[in-house]
Amino acid sequence: MEWKHRLEDVLGKLKSPSKEELRYALMQLDTKVDDVEEHLKDPEGKPYYRKVLFHNQEVELLVMNWSNLQCAPHDHGNSYGWIHVLNGTTKHTVFEVKDGRIPRALFDEQKHAGEFLFAPVKGVHTMKDRNESGLITLHLYAPPIKDMMVYDLEACAACVVSEDCGAWWPEDLRQRVKELKLKA
Structure with missing residues (x-):
C-alpha cells in the first residue's frame, strides 16, 4: 500500500489512542525519507520547518526538517506523542518545571x-x-496539539502559542496567546 494511503488507513482508525497504540501506529506507517521529501522546505531562520501531514479530531502527524538551531524548551499542552527520527541525529534535552x-x-x-x-x-x-546531520523527524500526537507552552529561559518567561507557531518565541504578536513571567 502506498504511504499516503497508509496515513488514512492507519491514523484514521485511531480513537483516543493509548501511548502504546500511538507508537504502534507510527511504526505501522513505516515512513522513509522518500515518503516525506516533497514536504520539506528551508526553515528560513527557525529551528525547523514543520508540515502537517494528517490531522483529525484524534491525532495529528507532522514532519519537521531541522536547521542547526535548537528549538526553545516547550511542552505539547495536553497532548502526548512519539517522535520518530527519520534521518540524522538529534540532541534531545528533557527539563523539569516546578x-x-x-x-x-x-x-x-x-x-x-x-x-x-x-x-x-x-x-x-x-x-x-x-x-548538522540532516535531521528529519516525524511527530504523531494525540490529541492534536493545542496550548503549547514555549519557554524563554533568558527572559524568565513562558508563552502559550497559537497552533500555527512552532517551538520558538513568536515574533508575531498574534501567535502569543498568553504570556507568563516565571521565577528564576
Whole structure:
C-alpha cells in the first residue's frame, strides 16, 4: 500500500489512542525519507520547518526538517506523542518545571535515525540537529496539539502559542496567546 494511503488507513482508525497504540501506529506507517521529501522546505531562520501531514479530531502527524538551531524548551499542552527520527541525529534535552519557575535541564540524550522518543503530556524538552546531520523527524500526537507552552529561559518567561507557531518565541504578536513571567 502506498504511504499516503497508509496515513488514512492507519491514523484514521485511531480513537483516543493509548501511548502504546500511538507508537504502534507510527511504526505501522513505516515512513522513509522518500515518503516525506516533497514536504520539506528551508526553515528560513527557525529551528525547523514543520508540515502537517494528517490531522483529525484524534491525532495529528507532522514532519519537521531541522536547521542547526535548537528549538526553545516547550511542552505539547495536553497532548502526548512519539517522535520518530527519520534521518540524522538529534540532541534531545528533557527539563523539569516546578511551581511557576524557569525549567531546569535534567538530562541530554541522542537519538539516531530509526529511533523513537516519547513526549509526555506537559513534558518540557528541546531538540536540535546534532552536528548538522540532516535531521528529519516525524511527530504523531494525540490529541492534536493545542496550548503549547514555549519557554524563554533568558527572559524568565513562558508563552502559550497559537497552533500555527512552532517551538520558538513568536515574533508575531498574534501567535502569543498568553504570556507568563516565571521565577528564576
